[in-house]
Amino acid sequence: MAGLAFQALPGFRDFSPGECAVRNYLFETWRSVARRFGFSEYETPILEDTALYLKKSGGELSSQLFRFEDQGGRDVTLRPEVTASLARLAAQHQRDFPKPLKWFEIGQCFRYEKPQKGRGREFHQFNVDILGEAGPVADAELISLAIETMLAFGFVEGDFVVRVSDREAWVAFARQHGVAEELIPDFLNVVDKIEREKPEALEAKLQSFGLTTGLVKGFIADPANASAAYNAIKDDLTARGLGAYLELDLSIVRGLAYYTGVVFEVFDSKKSMRAVAGGGRYDTLVSTISDGGVDLPATGFAMGDYVIRNLIEETTHANMQMQAWLQRQGAACDVYVVVADETKRGNALKLVTDLRRAGVSVDFPLIAGNVGKLFKRAEQSRARFALVVGNEYPQLKLKILSARSEESGDADSAVEWITGRLLEPDGPLLV
Template sequence: MAAPRFQALPGFRDFTPRECAVRNYLFETWRSVARTYGFVEYESPILEDTSLYLKKSGGELSSQLFRFEDQGGRDVCLRPEVTASLARIAAQHQRDFPKPLKWFEIGQCFRYEKPQKGRGREFHQFNVDILGEAGPAADAELIALSIDTMRAFGFEEGDFVVRVSDRQAWIDFASKRDIDEERIPEFLQIIDKLEREKPDVTGQKLSTFGLSTEEVTEFIKNPENASSAFEAISEDLEARGMAPFLELDLSIVRGLAYYTGIVFEVFDSKKSMRAVAGGGRYDTLVGTISDGGCEMPATGFAMGDYVIRNLIEETTDALMQMEVWLQRSGAACDVFLVIADETKRSDALAILSELREAGIACDLPFGQAKLGKQLKRAEQSGARFALVVGSELPELQLKVLASRTEESCHVLGLADWLTDRLQQPDGPLLA
């Protein structure tokens, strides 16, 4: 059979009902953890002025923009990340809120890069930021939140690690070796790709700075090169019982140019894929975007939906937890009405309306069908119960689809009874 004429563009996704349910699982988990930590939700536009991202992001980002001129002649792009947008919003509205700002957003981003495992051209990101706090306690709070987010998805100690580094340590390293300030971003890009590039390629690039691979490797291996900020973060997380998840790794620098201090990335312990999440401190970005009109220290991190989903699907306990959630929360309805006697359809419609008004998700067949076909449709819908409406009215039969058991109920007080029943585990209702 010939392929459909129109398909989703490369790197873009269709979200079928199951895909939407998986996405909702990720979103609800993200929101739950963020709110537990006292963060509030905000939202920024998907379309932004291109210069917002060219001003300070640096690295490869400028070549990955979905960029075009709009009908008003403005140079605009689909946002490739959210931090710059947040900095713009914070600079404009920061006087309206007490500091520090603890904000999060779940939003879609776009980058024109090669689609591969864990990476597409459109993706959703969970962005969590603290603005207006310069001390390492804010960095520790975000690292702790990243750890609890992973645990909320069903990952345990040994499944993942947070690798923490200090970008300022590398800037000091470059300054002591007389690397021109203008070339420091180029140097940091080399460090950022240490694990991904071949050693001979890295060595050749470092030689242009008068450096050797051995010199850089020795710097990474020496824990004394970490700043006092890392020590404070380590003590903070130890007090929270999270020290086993923390690892000092000075090879982490992050690719975006606006990072200024502590940076970190979350990796699965097997390193089977790219970083699950990453972020760090960006104390000068708000000031840069506001042209000095608002100086505000800031730190944050982001987690994308591609990588975390891949890791969930490759981890048995996390996958099982997601499947249980999908079974409970991803179903089209809780109750599917089965019409055993077609002359009772009007009664069934009245029951349907009553249950929906009570907030119970329910459905029924549009046309006449055999009982077995209706019960099969009930199972396909993901409903927990099939409510059989037949000639016995006002008596009804409730079929528990998971256990294939039955219970009797009555039209009178049905909505309240079902509301209580939905709170109980599947199985016969105890007298």
């Protein structure tokens, strides 16, 4: 914009009050579902020792780090993902908690990649993990949580699907077809990009492992190649009434090298954008991070704010639910006090203080103003009520802004009167 010396860096975002309200909707939904599933919230720093991410990440991650030397000469990185930090934290403190650990975090991550739809260089992630349980029951619990999160956002069956695979099936395939053990991670990276790779490039890469596109795609297409873990997860989710959301898709591998078993991704059914969420089992990461000091099997997933917001906005019923929440929660205050007579400002300030102490969100004009303009300001604040303090004090008028109606009351009972009215529905809010 002309005349502005500084703007947000490419891929980074400002959050104006309206944008913060949308972010809060995402955060509150994430937090609500995690708590319903019995998960506890934790938090880790956004700045970590770079070695934490180089130890066992693989794929593109190492080239996307916001990495620098701090003033103490340390090689540090703004975290690109949370799982490595969680592994470090769990290794240090796991003895203090009963197993399994069911933990979640909502926090910022940073990756130096090209900003585009559904992707920025700074983003927020919902991270949910179970540590200390090696069986597929933990994977099923996480996938169930991912599904319930989508439903909590207003999506319905047919809007999305959870595509599940198992890296162990691919490791067995690679060994069966003579892929050298040290080349298996590279082979898995090729499979991970199979849907995005041009046919001739894919064929050339697979031939370097002694394989063909037909052989690999034939393996993907055969449901008999589903692992025992996948079948156990399917049975578990079917028992929960969630089996319809599950789909076997052996093309899902995921790029991070620390994944060891079942992996999954949540996609919109039209596949119009990148995965909404993804994760899987990482049974050896805690041991790797702790140099073998702690052996803790683990599984988890992450959901980013960019893609889920895009999908909500492009899905009519989910977007309507979000807009209804924003209407209810996006108001600056519950009550706007209109000081219609400046000689009563002191009385108005006492009412403001009493109402705020009673837990009511209250705003008022800091300086004198035309009463008509003050009512307009009340409507702009999206408050439910305008409380008028005028020359009739201690008699007060309460304007119900959505209904364009009013009622009267006494200042001595104003707190009880107004807090009681806030508990009653008043129809749609102003938009």
